[in-house]
Amino acid sequence: MSMGVHEIEDAALLFVFGYNGADSHPIVARRIVRAKQKGAKIICCDPRRIETARIADMHLQLKGGTNLLLVNALANVIIEEGLCDDDFIEKHSTGFEEFKEVIKKYTPEGVAERTEISAGEIRKAARMYAQSGRSMILYGMGVCQFGQAVDVVKGLANLAIMTGNFGRPAVGIGPVRGQNNVQGACDMGALPNVYPGYQSVTVPAIREKFEKAWGVKLSDQPGITLTNVPHHVLHEPDPKKRIHAYYIMGEDPAQSDPDLAEVRESLEKCDFVILQDIYMNKTGQYADVILPATGWCEHDAVYSCCDRGFQKARKLIEPTGDVKRDWEIIGLISKAMGRPMEYTNTVQIWNEVIDLCPGFMGATDEKLEKNACIQWPCRSKEEHDMGTVFLHKDGKFAHPDGKAKFAPSEWRPPQELENEEYPLSFSTVREVGHYSVRTMSGNCRTLRNLEDEPGWIQMNPEDCGELGLRHGELVKVRSKRGYCITRCLPTERVKKGATYMTYQWWIGACNELTIGNLDPISKTPEYKYCACRVEKIEDQAWAEKHVREEYEEIRANMGIQTKGGRAA
Amino acid sequence: MTIKRIQSTCAYCGAGCQIMFTVDTEKNKILEAEPAPGRTNDGTLCLKGHYGWDYLNDPQILSKRLTKPMIRKGGKGSPLEEVEWDEAVRYTAGRLAEIKAKHGPNSIMCTGSARGSGNEANYVMQKFARVTIGTNNVDHCARI
Numbered sequence: 001m002s003m004g005v006h007e008i009e010d011a012a013l014l015f016v017f018g019y020n021g022a023d024s025h026p027i028v029a030r031r032i033v034r035a036k037q038k039g040a041k042i043i044c045c046d047p048r049r050i051e052t053a054r055i056a057d058m059h060l061q062l063k064g065g066t067n068l069l070l071v072n073a074l075a076n077v078i079i080e081e082g083l084c085d086d087d088f089i090e091k092h093s094t095g096f097e098e099f100k101e102v103i104k105k106y107t108p109e110g111v112a113e114r115t116e117i118s119a120g121e122i123r124k125a126a127r128m129y130a131q132s133g134r135s136m137i138l139y140g141m142g143v144c145q146f147g148q149a150v151d152v153v154k155g156l157a158n159l160a161i162m163t164g165n166f167g168r169p170a171v172g173i174g175p176v177r178g179q180n181n182v183q184g185a186c187d188m189g190a191l192p193n194v195y196p197g198y199q200s201v202t203v204p205a206i207r208e209k210f211e212k213a214w215g216v217k218l219s220d221q222p223g224i225t226l227t228n229v230p231h232h233v234l235h236e237p238d239p240k241k242r243i244h245a246y247y248i249m250g251e252d253p254a255q256s257d258p259d260l261a262e263v264r265e266s267l268e269k270c271d272f273v274i275l276q277d278i279y280m281n282k283t284g285q286y287a288d289v290i291l292p293a294t295g296w297c298e299h300d301a302v303y304s305c306c307d308r309g310f311q312k313a314r315k316l317i318e319p320t321g322d323v324k325r326d327w328e329i330i331g332l333i334s335k336a337m338g339r340p341m342e343y344t345n346t347v348q349i350w351n352e353v354i355d356l357c358p359g360f361m362g363a364t365d366e367k368l369e370k371n372a373c374i375q376w377p378c379r380s381k382e383e384h385d386m387g388t389v390f391l392h393k394d395g396k397f398a399h400p401d402g403k404a405k406f407a408p409s410e411w412r413p414p415q416e417l418e419n420e421e422y423p424l425s426f427s428t429v430r431e432v433g434h435y436s437v438r439t440m441s442g443n444c445r446t447l448r449n450l451e452d453e454p455g456w457i458q459m460n461p462e463d464c465g466e467l468g469l470r471h472g473e474l475v476k477v478r479s480k481r482g483y484c485i486t487r488c489l490p491t492e493r494v495k496k497g498a499t500y501m502t503y504q505w506w507i508g509a510c511n512e513l514t515i516g517n518l519d520p521i522s523k524t525p526e527y528k529y530c531a532c533r534v535e536k537i538e539d540q541a542w543a544e545k546h547v548r549e550e551y552e553e554i555r556a557n558m559g560i561q562t563k564g565g566r567a568a
Numbered sequence: 569m570t571i572k573r574i575q576s577t578c579a580y581c582g583a584g585c586q587i588m589f590t591v592d593t594e595k596n597k598i599l600e601a602e603p604a605p606g607r608t609n610d611g612t613l614c615l616k617g618h619y620g621w622d623y624l625n626d627p628q629i630l631s632k633r634l635t636k637p638m639i640r641k642g643g644k645g646s647p648l649e650e651v652e653w654d655e656a657v658r659y660t661a662g663r664l665a666e667i668k669a670k671h672g673p674n675s676i677m678c679t680g681s682a683r684g685s686g687n688e689a690n691y692v693m694q695k696f697a698r699v700t701i702g703t704n705n706v707d708h709c710a711r712i
């Protein structure tokens with residue numbers, strides 16, 4: 001995020017795009033409510049009538065898969081109606097003329113039909129965004145989980161640049177990062193193209209720095225992404241590029257990744273699968289070796305929250321099993337492979353990290369130990385440097401010329417559209433009471449009571465009526481790739497023709513349906529769009545029994561002593 | 569009863585909420601989680617922040633806590649068998665070394681974790697991939 005979470009409430013206008021804070025980050029969502037209380041205008045752009053839409057001044061309930069059409073049309077209005085911040089564009093950006101060329105055909109009238117938003121509403125929203133004085137964009141997976149994702153992110157950045165909404169308090173654009181430490185895993189270089197601190201593996205001077213620090217020659221070839229693993233196990237024609245071993249730490253691809261049938265096949269066919277985790281999970285069913293690790297509250301760590309903030313997570317209790325800390329396990333394996341990597345504590349590792357990353361250099365353990373939340377960049381170890389609340393101060397951007405670059409793109413539709421056989425659109429969404437693959441939340445008694453298998457499919461009541469479906473009945477949801485069983489939830493929150501499921505469930509496993517289409521740059525799957533159909537199950541008694549038995553069976557496979565008495 | 573109060577960061581979503589835990593150090597149990605005045609959460613917590621630590625008690629609901637290294641000694645499809653750490657580490661290192669020798673370093677993929685493990689573990693994992701294995705094949709679930 002270019003801004004801090006605490007700044008959200010001070011924006012004059014919040015443009016919330018494909019981001020459902022109330023379900024994915026309840027505490028961040030509170031800032032949106034507070035902004036409203038302090039007088040901010042809110043524009044909510046989402047195909048569902050989410051909680052933010054209920055308090056918004058405008059709800060642009062667009063048709064899924066048309067994000068870039070809408071974003072480009074907003075830019076079109078801002079240009080055509082002379083609402084740009086010409087001074088900011090002139091001093092702090094490049095590429096505006098080329099950008100205007102591409103944008104000129106995206107008129108509000110031209111996109112109204114496809115986006116299902118009237119030209120009048122688009123004009124009104126564009127004016128509000130451009131004229132508030134302090135407009136902030138928040139976006140989420142409704143932008144990123146499409147085959148065309150990066151272009152939309154750039155499109156949102158274009159809006160902020162052209163209206164001068166960067167580099168001041170309470171403006172900017174904020175991808176509200178999902179998991180507690182997804183920002184941190186990126187910061188630490190658990191990415192195939194950058195070392196820690198976003199330093200590129202292909203720049204010789206940087207590579208030499210790390211070679212010197214680590215005492216080895218390093219590869220100059222970027223690696224492959226997680227979402228490309230199934231391809232590299234199953235379909236890669238070049239034998240030199242095939243994946244034969246997969247070392248998985250704290251993830252469950254057999255539940256969380258798209259097109260699960262393909263994921264399972266790739267785990268089965270991969271020669272050697274290592275799972276290092278805290279609880280048994282679906283991926284563990286395919287692992288050749290399982291390495292048990294300590295969990296949250298059992299070890300010390302630094303996490304990076306969604307707005308670049310480093311904070312300490314502390315060890316509260318001693319682990320009871322024969323488990324080890326993640327970094328300790330990796331170190332032991334490394335040593336057994338002939339390369340000792342012996343750390344004795346996390347502070348030692350953290351000191352090595354910050355000394356290799358200029359942007360993190362000042363985030364010392366001493367500062368973090370005082371319960372500070374240090375937002376990077378923090379370049380000086382001196383006490384006065386407590387990090388950076390918002391990026392691009394005084395219009396200074398990260399490009400070598402210090403300027404922001406306009407990046408126009410043409411819209412393209414999602415890969416798989418509704419058709420005769422699969423007439424509904426399908427998207428995955430978040431569950432407020434559970435988290436991700438629910439390894440943790442599903443094993444907490446209070447949270448388990450909030451929601452359980454087999455989850456729900458959100459559908460428009462009219463679609464339910466046509467299929468003769470009632471609230472709570474079990475249905476079969478099918479796509480070209482597979483099916484799952486879940487409960488029908490008729491709700492006015494969703495548009496006719498669209499359906500939504502949360503991805504926590506084993507039986508209502510919506511990733512049996514999702515498509516592996518990836519954004520060409522970010523390699524993020526198109527979780528937010530594919531085609532499905534919903535089938536009525538006549539024998540509900542059978543279906544209920546089937547769900548119960550299936551749940552018991554999977555839990556038994558996960559080592560739980562179930563009523564059926566199966567093995568632990 | 570020895571009671572300690574320790575501040576920590578929530579491990580669910582990316583909001584980075586600060587939690588004040590009350591811990592019984594004799595019984596090695598967490599007793600309570602309360603909101604702490606963090607920069608992002610400003611003295612509030614959601615349900616996951618309040619109750620999301622119960623998994624540490626292994627309440628036998630969904631799946632079993634992993635408490636011992638395991639290997640499928642009979643190959644794929646055979647049951648997992650509990651082993652000592654020495655054996656698990658030797659076996660894992662041996663198989664990785666063998667695959668690296670046969671197919672090259674780029675035939676091995678490693679993942680970091682966006683969840684509880686933390687920054688230090690991610691740093692060590694990417695260093696392991698780059699230094700010990702010799703590949704940039706390291707990624708995590710940011711894309712999903």
